[in-house]
Amino acid sequence: MKAAPTHAAAAAEFLKDSERSHWHDETLWHVRSKRDVSAQKIPEWEQLRTLASQIKDHVLSNLDNLLLQFEKKAQANGIEVLWAKDAQEHNEHVLRILEENQVKQLVKSKSILTEECGLNHFLEDKGYDVVDTDLGERIIQFNKQVPSHIVMPAIHLKKKEIGDIFHEHLGTDAGADDPKYLTEAARQHLRQKFIQAHAAITGVNFGIAETGGFVVCTNEGNADMGTHLADIHIACMGIEKLIPRAADLGVYLRLLARSATGQSITNYTSHFHRPRKGKKMYLILVDNGRTKQLGREDFRNSLKCIRCGACMNTCPIYRRSSGFSYNSTVPGPIGSILSPGMDLNKHSTLPFASTLCGSCSDVCPVKINIHEQLYKWRQVITKEGPPQVSKRWAMRFGGQVMSKPRLFELMGKMARKSLSISPRGFVYNSFNAWGKHRELPEVPKETFKDWYRKNRNHDK
Amino acid sequence: MKVGLFIPCYVEQFYPKAAIATLELLEKAGVEVAYPLKQTCCGQPMANSGYEVFGQGASDLFRENFAEFDYVVCPSGSCTLHAKEHILSNKEGEPKLYELCEFMTDVLQVKELKSRFPYKVGLHASCHGLRGLGLARPSELMVPDFNKPLHLLEMVEDIDLVHLARKDECCGFGGTFAVFEEAISVQMGKDRIQDHQEQGVAVITGADMSCLMHLEGLLRRDKSPIKVMHIAEILNGQEPDK
Numbered sequence: 001m002k003a004a005p006t007h008a009a010a011a012a013e014f015l016k017d018s019e020r021s022h023w024h025d026e027t028l029w030h031v032r033s034k035r036d037v038s039a040q041k042i043p044e045w046e047q048l049r050t051l052a053s054q055i056k057d058h059v060l061s062n063l064d065n066l067l068l069q070f071e072k073k074a075q076a077n078g079i080e081v082l083w084a085k086d087a088q089e090h091n092e093h094v095l096r097i098l099e100e101n102q103v104k105q106l107v108k109s110k111s112i113l114t115e116e117c118g119l120n121h122f123l124e125d126k127g128y129d130v131v132d133t134d135l136g137e138r139i140i141q142f143n144k145q146v147p148s149h150i151v152m153p154a155i156h157l158k159k160k161e162i163g164d165i166f167h168e169h170l171g172t173d174a175g176a177d178d179p180k181y182l183t184e185a186a187r188q189h190l191r192q193k194f195i196q197a198h199a200a201i202t203g204v205n206f207g208i209a210e211t212g213g214f215v216v217c218t219n220e221g222n223a224d225m226g227t228h229l230a231d232i233h234i235a236c237m238g239i240e241k242l243i244p245r246a247a248d249l250g251v252y253l254r255l256l257a258r259s260a261t262g263q264s265i266t267n268y269t270s271h272f273h274r275p276r277k278g279k280k281m282y283l284i285l286v287d288n289g290r291t292k293q294l295g296r297e298d299f300r301n302s303l304k305c306i307r308c309g310a311c312m313n314t315c316p317i318y319r320r321s322s323g324f325s326y327n328s329t330v331p332g333p334i335g336s337i338l339s340p341g342m343d344l345n346k347h348s349t350l351p352f353a354s355t356l357c358g359s360c361s362d363v364c365p366v367k368i369n370i371h372e373q374l375y376k377w378r379q380v381i382t383k384e385g386p387p388q389v390s391k392r393w394a395m396r397f398g399g400q401v402m403s404k405p406r407l408f409e410l411m412g413k414m415a416r417k418s419l420s421i422s423p424r425g426f427v428y429n430s431f432n433a434w435g436k437h438r439e440l441p442e443v444p445k446e447t448f449k450d451w452y453r454k455n456r457n458h459d460k
Numbered sequence: 461m462k463v464g465l466f467i468p469c470y471v472e473q474f475y476p477k478a479a480i481a482t483l484e485l486l487e488k489a490g491v492e493v494a495y496p497l498k499q500t501c502c503g504q505p506m507a508n509s510g511y512e513v514f515g516q517g518a519s520d521l522f523r524e525n526f527a528e529f530d531y532v533v534c535p536s537g538s539c540t541l542h543a544k545e546h547i548l549s550n551k552e553g554e555p556k557l558y559e560l561c562e563f564m565t566d567v568l569q570v571k572e573l574k575s576r577f578p579y580k581v582g583l584h585a586s587c588h589g590l591r592g593l594g595l596a597r598p599s600e601l602m603v604p605d606f607n608k609p610l611h612l613l614e615m616v617e618d619i620d621l622v623h624l625a626r627k628d629e630c631c632g633f634g635g636t637f638a639v640f641e642e643a644i645s646v647q648m649g650k651d652r653i654q655d656h657q658e659q660g661v662a663v664i665t666g667a668d669m670s671c672l673m674h675l676e677g678l679l680r681r682d683k684s685p686i687k688v689m690h691i692a693e694i695l696n697g698q699e700p701d702k
């Protein structure tokens with residue numbers, strides 16, 4: 001299989017436009033800062049995080065039973081529940097529902113799961129026009145892109161670029177980039193689509209085992225607009241999105257929006273329990289690699305994710321390389337621990353796209369040990385991923401030197417000597433990635449060991 | 461109390477002044493310190509690159525070198541964290557491992573320092589020490605504020621400590637990350653430096669020489685007058701290089 005572009009290469013490309021990368025960094029840092037201000041106002045913030053993490057522990061340990069309970073309740077409420085073992089099966093379920101109900105027009109609110117399953121492409125190939133109704137998603141749909149962020153899918157685009165896209169697709173005035181004006185244009189455009197739609201597809205933020213109901217959080221109310229107008233509601237849900245009781249919901253709702261954007265709650269938090277009279281509601285429960293991840297002791301915690309995006313906003317690498325550099329549906333730190341589980345070869349560079357600074361783990365509202373899992377994926381990848389001969393050789397050699405004190409001193413001496421006598425061009429060349437933009441440390445006259453032998457008379 | 465000094469490999473080779481300052485600081489505090497000469501490295505470079513196995517020899521050597529001590533003190537948050545997580549498990553009978561600042565505040569409970577440093581200083585919070593060892597409150601966590609390295613620096617006479625716009629953003633060193641993700645590593649370093657520069661610092665300090673080595677590399681290439689110094693050097697009252 002051909003190797004995917006490495007994260008490093010994609011990041012270097014993005015950074016070439018330093019003005020844009022700087023703007024991207026500042027924009028997301030601003031969101032992270034809003035999160036801080038908002039979280040600070042909750043005295044029990046850290047307790048909430050712990051609780052949220054523990055509830056998810058419970059869910060992951062009892063997923064089988066909770067899912068069955070959820071299914072039973074949902075069915076009793078009149079929801080048709082379908083199971084999908086993978087993306088293909090999920091997409092086929094959706095197609096079958098559309099065909100059975102002779103749906104011609106459909107709208108879709110934001111769902112990263114349907115991105116993961118490639119639903120839009122699948123349906124477009126079958127002749128359907130899928131209209132994304134989340135403003136950000138509609139913008140990138142016009143622009144033929146995928147989301148670069150799971151909460152703010154068009155965050156990589158500047159106002160002016162959005163103005164240009166709207167000019168091309170919606171006929172807004174050329175050069176107009178006033179957000180109010182553009183939003184109004186989008187509203188008019190989408191309103192038509194809402195009215196025409198026979199089916200509405202939504203994601204699911206939380207499924208509640210106890211009640212068989214589910215919750216969808218949006219800021220634009222587009223999920224509600226879609227589902228209230230259409231006869232058919234298809235909700236697509238990853239099986240890990242479950243929580244045990246309605247009473248647990250508050251814990252997550254308090255954390256979700258604050259972590260995501262600093263809002264105290266999403267503008268719309270919609271609870272769905274049963275279809276309205278004469279209408280239909282479907283719920284597709286998708287595995288697509290999740291039970292596999294559940295079986296990986298070191299990585300199962302990644303399934304606690306509530307997709308708030310905070311780890312992206314805080315990540316100094318994500319902020320400077322943008323979501324596309326990850327080449328995976330879920331980018332950023334959480335994507336880097338989820339994606340290798342889906343395709344180790346394709347995503348083998350992602351766990352290395354981190355300094356292991358740990359900011360992601362500390363910001364995560366469900367306390368996923370993201371940076372520790374990045375470290376663990378590295379150990380897996382060097383064993384099972386694509387071979388990296390020279391890196392492996394260097395590390396093995398380094399390991400040998402470091403285990404033999406005399407050899408270490410000798411190698412150190414040689415390196416120091418050659419560094420101090422070599423002409424610059426010898427040291428700073430294209431093989432020396434360190435030295436492209438950085439000086440190497442100056443070579444001191446003596447090492448600490450030399451000094452210690454001279455100045456402290458211990459014989460140890 | 462028998463204290464063994466662990467000096468990270470690159471500090472031993474390239475930054476002996478930081479090591480000497482660490483030793484002298486501990487000696488001034490009345491601690492009996494020894495430096496086992498057979499030490500090399502904690503094995504972190506191999507492990508963080510995904511080759512934990514090749515770091516095994518270094519780990520074994522580390523354990524051997526320090527078996528006889530009550531405490532091991534190391535002037536690097538990152539190496540301390542790695543050794544804590546992968547070499548010494550803080551079991552009964554094993555030496556207890558501390559990063560220099562936490563050893564001074566938590567074990568020695570240092571209350572005053574006889575040193576002076578009349579310069580504008582920016583403190584770089586290295587991530588592994590910050591979040592891994594808990595040297596300070598990371599900005600993400602909503603817990604009461606504390607900062608051990610800052611607490612020590614505040615004891616230095618005439619020091620002028622600045623406030624940064626992003627007080628604990630990573631500098632982009634990250635071990636082999638600095639090489640394999642060169643472009644982004646460099647950008648992160650430059651951004652960090654700019655924050656310090658905007659506050660007009662003369663010196664950037666921190667508890668991890670590796671981050672400082674990365675920042676120094678950028679500063680020197682840029683011919684910037686800003687110097688980097690390990691926190692031990694400042695606490696020990698050393699002057700910056702001219």
Ligand code: SF4
Nearest residue numbers: 305306308309311364
């Ligand atoms: S891993 Fe945590 S911080 Fe990142 S998106 Fe998921 S819940 Fe949010």
